[in-house]
Amino acid sequence: MAFFRYLASLCVLIGALVALPVAAQETQRECPRGPDLMDRGSARLVAGETIAPGESGQLALDFLPNEGWHGYWRNPGDAGQGMCIDWDLPEDWQAEEPLYPVPQTYITQGLMNHIYEGEHAVLLPLMVPEGTAPGAYEVGLYADWLTCSDTLCVPQRASLSTTVQVGEGGAVHPRFAEWSAAIPPLIDSTARFELTGSALRIAIPLPASLEIGDPHVFIEQRDVVGYAEAQTFYRDGDMLVAEIPRGGLRAEPGELRGLLAFNDEGEGVQFEAVPGNVPTGGTRIGLGGVETPLALLLGGALLGGFLLNLMPCVFPILSLKALTLARAGGEERQAKIEGLAYTAGVVIACLALGGLMLLLRAGGAQIGWAFQLQEPLVVAALLVVATLITANFLGLFEIPSLPIRTRGEGGAFATGLLAAVVATPCTGPFMAAALGAALLLPAPQALLLFAALGLGLALPFLLLGFVPALRRMLPKPGAWMLTFRRVLAVPMGLTALALVWLAFRLGGTSFAFAALALAILPVVALTARRNGNMLVALIAVVAALYFAVSLPFRVEEQVASSESVLEPVAYSEAALAEARASGAPVFLWFTADWCLTCKVNEQVAIERETTREAFEEAGVVAMRGDWTRRDPEITRYLEQWEAAGVPLYVWYPSGGEGEQLPQVLTPAMLAELAEAD
Template sequence: MRSIKILLLTLLSLTIFQPGFAQDSTLQSPQESAPQSYVSIRLLAAKNTLAPGDKILVGIEQSIAPGWHTYWVNPGDSGAETRIAWTMPEGFATGDINWPAPHKIPYGPLTNYGYSDNVVLLQQISVPETIPAGPVTLTAKVEVLVCKDICIPESGTYSLTFNDPAAQAEDNAAWLAKAQQLLPVPVPWHASYEIDGEDTILKIRGDNISFDGIAPEGFEFFPLEWGLVNNASPPEVNLYQNEIVFRQKRGDRAIEQIPSTEIVVAFVNSQKQRQAVSFIAAQGNGHSAATTESPVASTSTAVDIGISGGIAGALLFALLGGLILNLMPCVFPVLSIKALSLVKAAEKDPGHARLSGLAYTAGVVLSFIAVAGALIALKAAGAGIGWGFQLQDPLVIALLAYLLFIIGLNLTGVFEISGHFGNLGDKLTKGDGLAGSFFTGVLATLVAAPCTAPFMAAAIGYALTQPAFIALPIFAVLGFGLALPYLALSFTPSLQKILPRPGAWMETFRQLLSFPMFAAALWLVWVLSQQTDQTGLLFVLVGLVMLALGFWLLNHSPEKKSARLLVQVLAALAFLSAAALLPFDKKENDPARIETLSFGEVYSPEKLGESLQTSDPVFVEMTAAWCITCKVNHAVAIDIDSTRKVFADKNIRYLVGDWTNYDEEITDFLNSYGRNGVPIYVYFGPPDPVTGTRPEAKILPQVLTPAIVQEALN
């Protein structure tokens, strides 16, 4: 299954068509086509005449704006290859696209394969034995994803006209011959690849392979199949007599899924010119690729990522992000339970307080690992999801609303259940004992998961590009950061002394803490209204009533055995009714809802592309109804008079994307900036009046103030 970023960007590139790009390649130059686009396309054939049975070579030239790039057939960690769809008379046929050797394009923790400045793709067209009389027109729809700090899909229709008596004869053979020189040269080398621990080893043998004057550092290899190697990992190259051995960190796919693939190897020759060869490599027999020969030359370019950033940097960012997450609005509903637990910790002995802190930490960390594991597994299976994905499901939202409502009822004293279930319920909701601490940690994770705090987004973005054995520890440290303040308090008696002494006031305090739970449940019901229809919303409200009825019945069970049994049956029916009323269907995003909640326009790739081709600044906000941080940011920093005035004065185009329900196009936008969750705020400044080039896109912090927003816009 293809990397989720590649899939989404490919889908996005297929959704855009910009009309008005058609041209006759024999008459127009690249500069005359779409002057405001970032890629100009030109078609050229070897000649402008054809005869029955001919095979015509056609070049599709991309002139790419400075600083921007397009993609190879395997785009790497993100992006989408150029797509060409021909419309031709009956009997005409096209061959495969011939791709020049790409270059590696690093982007943060990702590495892509593609082209910059200028590239020519080649295709051969076969002419049938019978052709129509008069001019023959062949039309190509070309779809290109061009990226810099943001990816913009561009599409246009281009034409070639042959056998036109009014056209002058053309001979572009020399131009196409030069383009052919940049293609990888097929070579009859024998190549195999296999897995050795965490590395992929590519072993290449051939007769009379000479490496005189060629440095190992100049070698790169590009597999056509994605997932064979970790694209961002630098290779170790060993040159032997008639043999090359590449060792590079393995990719995301199992090697069994790639029985064979074409490989392109690029290198700098002794004349300091870049060359490339291509060959087919097959999966090896599993034996070690090590050789007993002494290498002619070698290089180990592997970097200690613990020193340069990499894993160590991601772990540090995860820890800081988890700590700051305690201050994010998403966690406010859980603070009430944590506050009660902290007060009760003061009356316990130090050993019990430490165990309580450890149990809470275990609940947070294990929950983060569980949610992250589900996210990684679903993404590996091809699901286009991101951090906080569980809250895009109305069933999960309804269950959380039920849970917080039940906790609120218990804190107010509406029900106290005795017996086996009573002990469990008391431990879970009141926070007494280790089970209560563990459950509080689980609840903190569930509610905090949709938030992305400063530092956290970078850590998650890095983790989701790594194998599971690297990603899961990063998420575990993120959870540890969230739990750390409570853990530190539980292990520090001097800090516990600042807490108030326990007493009768705690019962009133416990009841007071029920109201944040009810408020959180109410918020979740509002979120649900964005995800399901009115009937589904009504069912959940009735379900809440049935839950209250069920617990009330259990708390007022009569002493008589037969009557008690009847009450228990009625309570069970109430609980079953609440479960049956849960929503299992969700509605699509409603663009009109965004327009009623905020000034601005609904985000779409088409709208963003159109806006970026104007001279106006552009501000993009990605939000979700279940993201409290998003709502607070919007209310206090964006949707206020002073910020609105800046938008109006500077004629800033404002686009809002709603990720409450899953949306491929918004997910694609997030991925293009290495993000897997909301909020994200991106500002595109106005283009330079002389060069027409926009400055680099600016990503604002995840916690906004009016000053931060207005300073960025100014």
């Protein structure tokens, strides 16, 4: 049965595509006449109010398709066919462009059509010339349109006529007022639009007091936007800003016309747009807005931040700070001061990172959480810090001012800053919803979420400072602490090695070598200085300065992608649209080399032979978005799923809409999805 349903859907698409004009850039088409055929419904031409000479009036073309069948808007979308009309008018009469009600969206096999289900009426403006004598005039037309069901598309044709009363007299059809009310009004202000390589952005003047539920923009011109792509909306005062991915299409009209639907109840407005500046930022609206209560989001951020303490680059820092409290011998006041200072450092760092991200996004930058690790120079700086900490743990040198060695509030504050910077690259469990919401909420609430994340990260050390019972559970100071510190050098050293790999992925071989040299040379200088060899220390400092100065010039433009047993397609908006249009199931995952959760999931569930075999058997298209480097297309897609960062996993079943998978994948999850499709 599944095969026959798929075959029927394929027939619908083929029929609709065959009917679609091959090179149509305009929505109007030629209308050669043929014999009447209305076997999938009916249509009638209905006159409106009496028309005065020299003025315009309206007719209504009322369509009544059979149950289960639908017609199309002026621009039918990915498939289908718009209506054409050939008029029979009295001499010098003129027909103007048809007026359509707000259409509905219909998605099948990954393609979106703009349709009308059930009865609908298109209004036809008609201009009566000056000097026309009063009386009744017969007006006719020939119409050609396409009617489709879930399994079949059938062209329909009809020659229709009605009587138009000019001057005085004539009766108005009782449904005409209803049909007229369904036509969205044209806003009296001109909208502005701008085209980028990947998106259309439109600024539509609309009063801020007007409530909009789930908006959708219908563009009249063809091949401008990807119809099935998710649309994003922002409110900026009395301006509604829509961002629509282009889906690989490249038409660039000099002006735009379209409809803005407010909801799925047929309410909306028409607009005309010219090229111009479109504001950035604003408040996100629509179904992409935030529905989760703020209290739950704060709880998720708090718990997510708490779990970040288990990361290998944070746990050693937290452990060393805990041991400083043990070494302090239970000084109540000092423990509280250090707990508050550490917390202040963590929270301020999280607020700074979050605030900078929001500020850059308001300026139009396509970035997300952990954007700092997409910058090669930032990674090089973190590599230097991680290497110094590792060497310090190993006892190669001692620096009293190093954050992890300093007692007191100054050292605790600096350690908090460091812990936040190295702990926040990945979105882990419980964090995804909170950080995704932070991209949509007003700035004060978003910053509150970042503060909650920082508080969660600082919570263990804060509790140690304020709960004496927890401090008493810490082991007594002794010689074992030196051994423990050296053990902690192992995860910090692994973190440094991971940063070397990330430097290679971001900047290439030459950049990674220079960054590694820049990280090792300060250790050499400090160790030599400790041993009294000042010449070696000076040479190391000079060499470190050379590598530091040359570092920005070593970043390579292109770096090879990581190998994968699934041989995935590189993500792009056009590639995803093509894969979905093929009718095959699609598994799309977004990863980054700096994301620990991503790499664990890949080893556990993605990069497996059983997954590859299941995908091959089911014909699954594997697609990967690598966010190691900044990529605006990936950032936009993450926003559509309200994800502030990676990992993100989305499964598209055959011909269906995407389903977001959990952030922690089980070994058999993907194979089971492929087998079930």
